[in-house]
Amino acid sequence: MNYERILPEIIQKNDKKILLLVIDGLGGLPDPKTGKTELETANIPNLDYFAKIGSCGLLTPVLPGITPGSGPGHIALFGYDPIEIQIGRGILECLGIGLEVKKGEIAIRGNFATIDENRIVLDRRAGRIPTEENEKIVNLISENIKEIKGVKIKIKTVKEHRCAIILSGENLSCDVTENDPGKEGLTLKNIDPLSEKGKFTAEVLNEFEERVISLLKNLNSKAKCLLLRGFSTYPDIQTFQERYKLKPCCIATYPMYKGISKLVGMEVVECGEKIEDEIETLKNIYNDYDFFFLHIKKTDSFGEDGNFEGKVKILEEIDRKIEPIKNMKFEAIAITGDHSTPSVLKSHSWHPVPVVVVSPNTLPDKVERFTERDCSKGILGNIYSKNLMYILLACSLKLGKFGA
Amino acid sequence: MNYERILPEIIQKNDKKILLLVIDGLGGLPDPKTGKTELETANIPNLDYFAKIGSCGLLTPVLPGITPGSGPGHIALFGYDPIEIQIGRGILECLGIGLEVKKGEIAIRGNFATIDENRIVLDRRAGRIPTEENEKIVNLISENIKEIKGVKIKIKTVKEHRCAIILSGENLSCDVTENDPGKEGLTLKNIDPLSEKGKFTAEVLNEFEERVISLLKNLNSKAKCLLLRGFSTYPDIQTFQERYKLKPCCIATYPMYKGISKLVGMEVVECGEKIEDEIETLKNIYNDYDFFFLHIKKTDSFGEDGNFEGKVKILEEIDRKIEPIKNMKFEAIAITGDHSTPSVLKSHSWHPVPVVVVSPNTLPDKVERFTERDCSKGILGNIYSKNLMYILLACSLKLGKFGA
Numbered sequence: 001m002n003y004e005r006i007l008p009e010i011i012q013k014n015d016k017k018i019l020l021l022v023i024d025g026l027g028g029l030p031d032p033k034t035g036k037t038e039l040e041t042a043n044i045p046n047l048d049y050f051a052k053i054g055s056c057g058l059l060t061p062v063l064p065g066i067t068p069g070s071g072p073g074h075i076a077l078f079g080y081d082p083i084e085i086q087i088g089r090g091i092l093e094c095l096g097i098g099l100e101v102k103k104g105e106i107a108i109r110g111n112f113a114t115i116d117e118n119r120i121v122l123d124r125r126a127g128r129i130p131t132e133e134n135e136k137i138v139n140l141i142s143e144n145i146k147e148i149k150g151v152k153i154k155i156k157t158v159k160e161h162r163c164a165i166i167l168s169g170e171n172l173s174c175d176v177t178e179n180d181p182g183k184e185g186l187t188l189k190n191i192d193p194l195s196e197k198g199k200f201t202a203e204v205l206n207e208f209e210e211r212v213i214s215l216l217k218n219l220n221s222k223a224k225c226l227l228l229r230g231f232s233t234y235p236d237i238q239t240f241q242e243r244y245k246l247k248p249c250c251i252a253t254y255p256m257y258k259g260i261s262k263l264v265g266m267e268v269v270e271c272g273e274k275i276e277d278e279i280e281t282l283k284n285i286y287n288d289y290d291f292f293f294l295h296i297k298k299t300d301s302f303g304e305d306g307n308f309e310g311k312v313k314i315l316e317e318i319d320r321k322i323e324p325i326k327n328m329k330f331e332a333i334a335i336t337g338d339h340s341t342p343s344v345l346k347s348h349s350w351h352p353v354p355v356v357v358v359s360p361n362t363l364p365d366k367v368e369r370f371t372e373r374d375c376s377k378g379i380l381g382n383i384y385s386k387n388l389m390y391i392l393l394a395c396s397l398k399l400g401k402f403g404a
Numbered sequence: 405m406n407y408e409r410i411l412p413e414i415i416q417k418n419d420k421k422i423l424l425l426v427i428d429g430l431g432g433l434p435d436p437k438t439g440k441t442e443l444e445t446a447n448i449p450n451l452d453y454f455a456k457i458g459s460c461g462l463l464t465p466v467l468p469g470i471t472p473g474s475g476p477g478h479i480a481l482f483g484y485d486p487i488e489i490q491i492g493r494g495i496l497e498c499l500g501i502g503l504e505v506k507k508g509e510i511a512i513r514g515n516f517a518t519i520d521e522n523r524i525v526l527d528r529r530a531g532r533i534p535t536e537e538n539e540k541i542v543n544l545i546s547e548n549i550k551e552i553k554g555v556k557i558k559i560k561t562v563k564e565h566r567c568a569i570i571l572s573g574e575n576l577s578c579d580v581t582e583n584d585p586g587k588e589g590l591t592l593k594n595i596d597p598l599s600e601k602g603k604f605t606a607e608v609l610n611e612f613e614e615r616v617i618s619l620l621k622n623l624n625s626k627a628k629c630l631l632l633r634g635f636s637t638y639p640d641i642q643t644f645q646e647r648y649k650l651k652p653c654c655i656a657t658y659p660m661y662k663g664i665s666k667l668v669g670m671e672v673v674e675c676g677e678k679i680e681d682e683i684e685t686l687k688n689i690y691n692d693y694d695f696f697f698l699h700i701k702k703t704d705s706f707g708e709d710g711n712f713e714g715k716v717k718i719l720e721e722i723d724r725k726i727e728p729i730k731n732m733k734f735e736a737i738a739i740t741g742d743h744s745t746p747s748v749l750k751s752h753s754w755h756p757v758p759v760v761v762v763s764p765n766t767l768p769d770k771v772e773r774f775t776e777r778d779c780s781k782g783i784l785g786n787i788y789s790k791n792l793m794y795i796l797l798a799c800s801l802k803l804g805k806f807g808a
Contacts (some may be wrong), residue, residue: 382786
């Protein structure tokens with residue numbers, strides 16, 4: 001991204017504070033019965049207030065038409081190019097269950113699968129075994145396979161047939177093939193090195209797979225082997241401290257968002273589970289940081305469940321709970337989402353997400369409501385999520401002039 | 405930028421004329437007392453007329469959040485990527501005082517500074533000596549140091565502690581370090597070559613510095629040495645003739661803008677100091693060129709001074725003075741700024757700048773006033789400044805079809 005080429009020259013530290021409030025899966029689509037989106041249906045006077053006093057617009061998370069996962073959605077909001085900086089799927093799987101990955105380690109997604117005696121894959125999800133069954137099997141593996149060729153192996157349950165694995169040791173590399181044949185009816189594959197660098201890791205993983213298969217052989221479970229995928233290392237990513245000279249923190253309730261924040265150098269602050277706990281935490285630590293990422297999860301969950309009414313209600317609850325922010329002093333506030341999650345689609349989507357920037361140094365527009373269609377008329381226009389961070393830095397006077 | 409890849413294939417010469425009218429620092433922010441920006445406050449019937457008949461929009465000079473200097477601001481309006489094509493600070497310093505830099509020469513920014521007998525820098529700006537004192541010292545240096553190792557040295561006062569230096573000769577290179585330690589209390593640095601290429605230039609500059617120091621030693625002035633910075637050569641930039649097959653000219657009153665225009669191949673036309681002189685000049689040379697860059701400076705100066713009322717008044721004056729343009733025949737006119745300079749910020753800013761394109765070949769929108777918020781609803785949307793030039797070329801039918 002072009003910002004990197006000029007940032008070192010123009011970034012300047014000051015005491016001004018920035019708040020990035022991310023309402024996960026914020027944007028939506030109309031309920032066919034009413035023609036109104038979740039935001040258009042909800043009674044959200046505080047969000048509307050911010051829209052009235054701020055500069056509104058829409059954020060395209062990655063590129064038009066592209067639906068992001070939580071990783072790219074947040075990486076972009078943090079000011080990085082979500083296509084250049086990709087966080088490996090193994091890493092995201094680990095972060096999602098609060099498993100920290102360190103530099104030099106390899107994170108892997110594991111799926112328990114069913115194979116026959118000829119290692120033909122019969123079910124790539126082992127009949128979606130219950131999470132409790134997964135936990136028992138993971139414990140069995142954990143107790144029996146702690147180390148192979150000096151490489152420490154950590155395995156944790158995610159849910160159903162999914163688990164996460166971390167390898168720690170010397171000379172590890174992601175330069176290996178996956179053993180998932182990708183389709184049922186095909187044979188479980190060997191793990192092959194893709195280069196000289198991957199040779200040792202392939203040996204470790206093939207031995208690990210053999211030992212897992214013999215452990216599960218006589219067990220009364222459909223889980224008979226592990227499909228190992230998404231090999232990934234700690235991403236090569238500049239921290240907020242290096243890049244923006246900020247002292248950043250994260251207030252979130254889900255492991256995934258805490259994990260992504262840590263990757264970019266944020267300090268994750270201890271906090272309760274409710275929205276009011278998050279706001280209370282924000283107040284308590286106000287003096288300790290200059291960048292606050294506050295993540296609210298539940299909008300996304302209701303959207304994913306296809307629960308339009310539930311998403312409307314949680315938007316109204318969020319609106320009530322964030323009222324104290326009106327009386328806190330930030331030089332720049334952005335309220336937005338990492339992506340849309342329309343209840344009618346029951347999934348993340350590519351639709352641009354409403355955004356409002358509130359600052360004494362921004363130009364308010366005539367937008368009066370914080371909705372998709374109202375914000376589309378805002379003065380920020382339709383910009384990329386990866387640009388938002390620089391508007392926040394500019395509004396808090398942390399960016400000097402580029403060129404003379 | 406992607407345009408370069410297709411321009412040679414599609415650019416075509418014709419007789420149609422283009423006017424690019426740049427009102428420096430055009431955009432603003434609201435006066436907190438009235439909630440209106442400078443443009444919203446001003447009575448500007450002619451600019452509003454152009455907004456009514458043209459296509460309006462906003463221009464982002466570099467990237468969202470990035471505040472440009474005059475260099476990047478204009479380079480972008482001329483259709484180049486302001487991050488790819490950066491004009492060195494030494495060159496800009498020279499251009500700013502009307503000192504021409506030729507290919508092969510090295511342009512340098514000099515700061516007079518105070519050092520003690522151990523060459524510890526005590527004041528990086530030599531107490532901001534008066535410009536008259538600077539002129540005397542520069543004369544002294546000029547008379548005593550004309551050449552070193554066959555390299556001609558030219559030095560000119562900028563203002564206060566600042567001066568500009570040009571080296572002309574063979575085998576010169578910018579591959580040398582600066583001697584500015586960057587902070588007071590540290591020792592004046594040696595100028596070191598960054599590569600074999602820079603060796604000779606470093607020798608010349610170190611000898612120059614020694615001779616300057618001994619000249620200033622017993623002088624009654626806080627200026628005791630020169631901090632040499634921003635070494636730059638003539639930028640590798642395609643001219644308007646090569647790139648667009650245009651015959652371009654520049655009508656401007658300040659050296660900086662004349663200088664940048666020359667870099668891209670514009671002929672700088674002699675002209676008086678007032679806005680009416682510039683408009684009169686435009687009429688007089690109408691037959692001689694097909695691209696006219698007309699630059700009006702004073703809006704930026706009032707913005708930088710924080711003089712909201714003054715900026716409003718000068719906008720009204722500009723509006724009156726540009727009326728004759730209504731009766732001149734251009735196939736495409738753009739009126740815009742190189743960046744915003746909100747009076748409330750007293751500096752350049754990152755805020756997108758209003759633009760209107762007037763042409764028989766563009767689609768007028770429903771914008772009725774030439775202001776930031778009105779133009780944000782225009783049909784051009786929020787585009788990058790570097791794209792404007794291609795809209796002007798297209799509107800004057802100078803761009804053929806891309807691909808069959």
